[in-house]
Each structure stands twice: as structure tokens, then as C-alpha cells.
Amino acid sequence: MNRKVAKEDIDSRVFDTLNIIMLFIFMVIIIVPVWNVIISSFSSGKALAEGGFIFWPKEFSLENYRAVFRDETIWQSFFISISKTLIGVITHVFFCAMVGYGLSKKYIRGRKLYISMGVITMFFSGGMIPTYLLIKSMGLLDSFWVYIIPALYSFYDVVILMNFFRNVPDSLEESAKIDGAGDWRVFLKIFIPLSMPAMATIALFNGVGQWNDFMTTKLYITDQALYPLQMKLYEIIVQSQTQSMQNIGGSAIIETTTKGVQLATIVITTLPIVVIYPILQRYFISGMMLGAVKE
Amino acid sequence: MDNKLVVAPAVRPLNGKKPMKQRIKEFLVDFKRQWEIQSMVIPGIIFMIIFCFIPIYGLLIAFKNYTVIDTLESAPWVGLDNFRIILSDKYFWDAVVNTLGISFLKLGIGFIIPIILAIMIYELNGGRFKKFVQTISYLPHFLSWIVLGGMLITWFSTTGLFNELLLSLGVISKPQNILLDAGKYWWIATLSDIWKEVGWGTILYLAIMSKIDPTYYEAAKIDGASRIRQIWNITIPNMKSIISLNLILTVSGLLGSNLDQTLVLMNSQNRVKAEVINSYVYRMGMTQGDFSYATAVGLGVSIVSVILLVTANKVSSKLNDNQSVL
Numbered sequence: 001m002n003r004k005v006a007k008e009d010i011d012s013r014v015f016d017t018l019n020i021i022m023l024f025i026f027m028v029i030i031i032v033p034v035w036n037v038i039i040s041s042f043s044s045g046k047a048l049a050e051g052g053f054i055f056w057p058k059e060f061s062l063e064n065y066r067a068v069f070r071d072e073t074i075w076q077s078f079f080i081s082i083s084k085t086l087i088g089v090i091t092h093v094f095f096c097a098m099v100g101y102g103l104s105k106k107y108i109r110g111r112k113l114y115i116s117m118g119v120i121t122m123f124f125s126g127g128m129i130p131t132y133l134l135i136k137s138m139g140l141l142d143s144f145w146v147y148i149i150p151a152l153y154s155f156y157d158v159v160i161l162m163n164f165f166r167n168v169p170d171s172l173e174e175s176a177k178i179d180g181a182g183d184w185r186v187f188l189k190i191f192i193p194l195s196m197p198a199m200a201t202i203a204l205f206n207g208v209g210q211w212n213d214f215m216t217t218k219l220y221i222t223d224q225a226l227y228p229l230q231m232k233l234y235e236i237i238v239q240s241q242t243q244s245m246q247n248i249g250g251s252a253i254i255e256t257t258t259k260g261v262q263l264a265t266i267v268i269t270t271l272p273i274v275v276i277y278p279i280l281q282r283y284f285i286s287g288m289m290l291g292a293v294k295e
Numbered sequence: 296m297d298n299k300l301v302v303a304p305a306v307r308p309l310n311g312k313k314p315m316k317q318r319i320k321e322f323l324v325d326f327k328r329q330w331e332i333q334s335m336v337i338p339g340i341i342f343m344i345i346f347c348f349i350p351i352y353g354l355l356i357a358f359k360n361y362t363v364i365d366t367l368e369s370a371p372w373v374g375l376d377n378f379r380i381i382l383s384d385k386y387f388w389d390a391v392v393n394t395l396g397i398s399f400l401k402l403g404i405g406f407i408i409p410i411i412l413a414i415m416i417y418e419l420n421g422g423r424f425k426k427f428v429q430t431i432s433y434l435p436h437f438l439s440w441i442v443l444g445g446m447l448i449t450w451f452s453t454t455g456l457f458n459e460l461l462l463s464l465g466v467i468s469k470p471q472n473i474l475l476d477a478g479k480y481w482w483i484a485t486l487s488d489i490w491k492e493v494g495w496g497t498i499l500y501l502a503i504m505s506k507i508d509p510t511y512y513e514a515a516k517i518d519g520a521s522r523i524r525q526i527w528n529i530t531i532p533n534m535k536s537i538i539s540l541n542l543i544l545t546v547s548g549l550l551g552s553n554l555d556q557t558l559v560l561m562n563s564q565n566r567v568k569a570e571v572i573n574s575y576v577y578r579m580g581m582t583q584g585d586f587s588y589a590t591a592v593g594l595g596v597s598i599v600s601v602i603l604l605v606t607a608n609k610v611s612s613k614l615n616d617n618q619s620v621l
Binding site: 011012015016019020022023026027029030031032033034036037040048049050095098099101102103105107108109110114117118120121124125126127128129130131132133134150152153155158182183184187208211212213214215218219230233234236237240241259262263265266269270273274277280281 | 322325326329331332333334335336338339340342343345346347348349350351352353354356367412415416418419424427428430431432433434435437438439440441442444445446448449450452454456490494521522523554555558559562576577580581586589590593594597
């Protein structure tokens with residue numbers, strides 16, 4: 001008996017060790033490339049041209065960042081990115097909460113119709129071109145509001161919030177109504193403060209989506225003044241791709257002058273995500289679960 | 296809520312249905328009484344009509360010959376002409392081959408890896424290392440494809456991480472930018488997608504695993520089952536339904552592809568292997584302005600996707616003792 005237990009122990013330990021080693025390798029595969037990008041962005045153009053492993057800044061320099069910020073349009077893009085994320089998130093969360101609150105009331109007339117309309121929109125859509133034609137006919141092309149208005153609503157988020165509101169005890173609403181409060185008052189003064197955790201989850205996801213979104217710009221915006229950071233970065237990437245293509249077999253130096261700028265822009269564009277990531281992480285597992293148990 | 300009490304069941308006619316006129320009247324009375332709560336829902340309904348249902352109606356241009364000077368109504372009908380052109384469009388079928396190639400690679404490799412990774416993380420049994428692994432593995436999901444595309448271009452450049460690594464390992468003798476090599480594009484698209492999403496893909500599996508009753512494992516331990524055996528006989532059977540649900544969703548998405556990824560990684564050298572259906576629709580519609588044709592392609596593909604979804608659901612419910620997972 002004793003021997004058997006001991007054998008199992010060894011088996012189990014071998015398993016654990018192998019498991020940890022493999023996960024460690026996995027970590028390296030995720031971390032090293034990212035680290036390499038961050039570190040390279042702080043290296044001088046000359047060091048980048050020489051190549052070699054870069055795990056620690058070779059000839060530490062801020063010249064890449066200086067080059068990025070010398071371009072005034074990057075500040076404009078920063079401004080666009082931040083304002084579209086902030087305005088987009090606030091309006092999206094409020095709009096979805098409002099509709100979700102209405103739909104959370106079982107007695108509301110037409111509820112079945114409203115819900116089935118929502119379900120249809122989850123499975124069918126007009127696709128790229130009909131949506132483009134709609135946006136065009138609404139005069140939203142080359143307008144800042146194209147970032148905000150079409151992103152106001154998502155039935156998925158409405159359902160999550162609706163389920164959250166439904167779990168709030170009825171007695172709260174009833175007592176407020178006895179005191180003469182209307183539905184809007186109950187919603188704004190009682191339900192919104194109570195549902196902050198659910199709304200924060202949706203806000204964070206929506207915020208990341210807004211910050212990372214690039215297709216909206218690519219499809220609907222041609223005015224450079226309205227480019228967010230992602231589009232700016234895309235332009236830099238395309239530009240340096242073209243350069244390196246004309247340079248096949250040529251010198252590495254041309255390839256690296258834009259490379260430094262590209263690296264610095266990547267880091268700048270990702271920084272806000274990394275900063276809010278710890279907060280994000282606290283919410284997203286609960287957020288995933290909110291979605292998974294819907295209805 | 297009080298309105299429910301007002302309607303006494305006895306007033307209803309014998310067949311159980313009230314006449315239409317009375318129902319409409321009641322609806323309007325209720326609607327008026329509920330105006331405040333209705334005023335919260337109606338904006339959402341208007342939004343859906345404008346931004347979801349009007350574009351669905353706009354799919355009609357797939358059956359018309361729409362040009363920039365037309366309106367949706369004035370464009371002449373052409374019936375199924377656009378769909379007929381699709382059948383003989385070589386570039387479209389090239390895009391289909393690329394889409395399916397990349398999708399099947401993603402399905403073959405990218406479907407199983409998150410499951411393995413989730414099991415590995417689950418077997419860590421708590422602790423700081425587990426938290427760390429999870430934190431790191433979720434992070435790439437939050438990078439945009441533009442950022443990741445920029446990173447990939449840097450890694451694969453002739454002086455980048457990838458070439459340096461292979462050079463020092465002696466695998467290659469001369470640095471080469473593999474993003475310009477069309478033959479390798481499918482692998483780049485697949486592996487970079489896996490790198491980005493593998494950690495995120497574990498969340499749902501880990502959540503399901505955390506609900507498995509721990510007494511199963513204790514009993515198995517007493518019976519002398521090895522850890523691998525415990526995984527095979529307890530963990531995996533418990534995840535069967537979530538795995539088949541995910542599989543169905545993946546299969547129905549076989550014709551879909553990542554437009555962001557394609558747009559950032561595609562260049563004139565690898566286009567032949569990189570052009571997927573999505574980017575083809577984008578190019579035909581947005582760049583070349585052939586709205587009707589692009590819409591027809593998009594519509595055709597989504598119809599096939601729906602058929603795939605239904606078929607996959609049928610097949611898996613047959614395998615799953617006639618229980619549909621959807």
C-alpha cells in the first residue's frame with residue numbers, strides 16, 4: 001500500500017513538473033515578442049539597423065519617440081482616439097441600460113416583439129455594403145459622429161443589463177413609486193447606481209473595442225483630421241511595408257528609419273490598454289459569465 | 296403591473312381570444328399608461344430599424360444593378376445575374392480557397408490548443424503562478440490587429456526577432472522577410488491568430504471546469520488513477536457539451552475571416568494567398584465601387600454560413616445522443 005502511494009506521488013510530481021515547464025515555455029512565447037517590441041522602440045536607429053537580439057536597449061535613446069511626437073498630427077489622432085472612446089462608451093452604456101431597463105419589465109406592452117426584433121439583429125445583418133450606403137445616405141461619412149451613433153446600441157449588451165436589472169428586488173421600485181417617483185426617476189436614481197458593476201464591465205469592453213477599432217475609420221473616414229491612433233499606425237505600417245518592398249535585397253538602413261517610428265507608435269497606441277488592463281482583468285471574467293448565463 | 300388585475304377572465308369570450316378591435320384598443324390604452332417606460336425602449340427599437348433592418352432591406356441591391364447615381368428604388372432589377380457572375384469569377388474562388396485554407400488550419404490547430412492550455416492551467420491548482428499565467432495569456436487578446444500586425448512586420452523584417460532567431464539556430468543562412476513569401480501566408484495568419492486568442496479561448500473552458508465536482512477526482516485518486524487518466528476520464532467528458540458548442544460555432548464561421556488581420560498583413564507580394572472573401576468584398580465594393588456585386592458575394596456567403604450552422608448543429612446533435620447544443 002505504502003509503495004503504491006509513493007509511486008502515485010512520483011507520477012503526480014512528474015506530471016506537475018512537466019506541466020509547469022510547458023506553461024513556462026508558453027509564457028516565454030507570449031512575453032518575449034512583446035518585450036522585444038517595447039525594448040526595440042527605445043533603441044537608436046543605428047542599433048536597429050544592425051539587428052541582433054534585442055532584449056535590453058542597445059544604445060538607449062528616445063529618438064523614435066521624439067520622431068513620432070514631432071509629427072503634429074499624432075496629437076490630433078490622440079485627441080480623436082480619446083474623445084471617441086470616452087463619448088462612445090458613455091453614450092453606449094447609457095443607451096443600452098435605458099433600453100435594457102425598459103425590457104426588463106415583464107409587463108411592458110410589445111415586449112415579445114421587441115425581443116424578437118433584437119434576436120433577429122443578432123443573427124442577420126445587411127453586411128458591409130448596405131451598411132455603408134446607409135451611413136452615406138445619413139451624411140455620416142467623414143463625420144466624427146460615425147464613431148458614436150452606429151455604436152450606440154448592441155442587443156447583446158442590452159440583454160446582459162436586462163438580466164442584471166431583473167435581479168434587483170421589486171420592492172425597491174415599488175416603494176419609490178409609492179413615493180411618487182416615475183419610471184425615469186426610478187431608473188436614474190435607483191437602478192443605475194445599483195448596477196455599476198455590470199455597467200463597468202460593459203464600459204470596459206466597449207472602451208477597448210472603441211480604442212482598437214479601425215474598420216470604422218477605414219470604411220467611413222477619409223479626412224485625416226479624424227484619424228484615430230489605430231488608423232495613424234496603419235498608415236505608418238503600410239508606408240514602411242511599401243518602402244521595404246521597394247528595397248528587397250537592398251540596404252537595411254532604409255527599412256529601419258521608419259521601423260523605429262513604427263515601433264514607438266505601436267507602444268504609444270497600446271499603452272492605454274496596458275494601463276487599464278489590471279482593472280479590466282478584474283471585470284472580464286464576471287463579464288464573460290454574465291454573457292454565458294443569459295436568459 | 297396593476298393592469299393584469301383589471302382584466303377578469305370571465306369577460307373573455309368562450310373561444311379564449313378577444314376580438315381584434317378590442318385587443319388593439321387595450322394595447323393602446325396600456326401603451327399610453329406605460330408611456331414613460333415605453334419611452335425608454337422606443338429609441339432602441341428605432342435604432343434597430345434604422346441600423347439593422349434598413350441594411351437588411353438594402354440587400355436588395357444584390358439583385359439590382361446599382362450605381363452611384365441610382366437610388367435603391369431606381370436601380371434596374373437584374374435578377375440573379377450578379378450571382379451568376381460569381382460562379383465564373385476566378386478571383387472570388389481564389390478568395391474562397393484562401394478563406395477555407397486559413398479557416399481549416401485555424402480549426403485544426405487553433406481549436407484544440409485552448410482546450411489543452413485550459414486543462415494545463417486547471418491542473419495548476421491555484422497559486423500565484425496560475426494567476427500569472429492567466430494574466431499574461433489574456434493580454435494579447437486586447438491588442439488590436441493593427442498593433443499586432445505592426446509587431447509581426449517588425450518581427451519578420453530582415454533584421455527582426457524571427458530572422459535573428461533562425462540565423463542563430465542555423466536554420467537559415469540568409470535573412471528573408473517571410474511576409475513577402477505568399478506560400479507561407481496561411482501559416483502566418485493562422486499562427487498569429489492563435490498566438491493572440493489562445494489564452495482568451497481558455498476562459499470559458501476554465502469556468503466550466505471550475506464547476507466539476509471535486510469528489511470525482513478524489514474518488515479517482517483512491518482508485519489509483521493517474522493524472523492523465525483523470526483528465527481523460529473526468530475533465531474531458533465534463534466539457535463535452537461546451538466543446539461541441541464551440542465546434543459548431545467554429546464550423547459555421549468557416550467562411551468568415553478576420554478582415555482587420557488581412558488588411559494589415561496583406562501586401563502586393565502575398566495577395567494571391569492572402570485575399571479572403573471578406574477582403575474581396577471590401578475591395579470590390581469599397582475600392583472598385585461595384586456595390587451590387589460585392590453585396591451579392593456577401594449575401595451568398597452568409598447564406599452558405601447559415602446552412603453550415605444548421606448542418607453542424609444537426610450532425611453534432613446526432614453524435615450527442617440527439618441532444619441539440621444550440
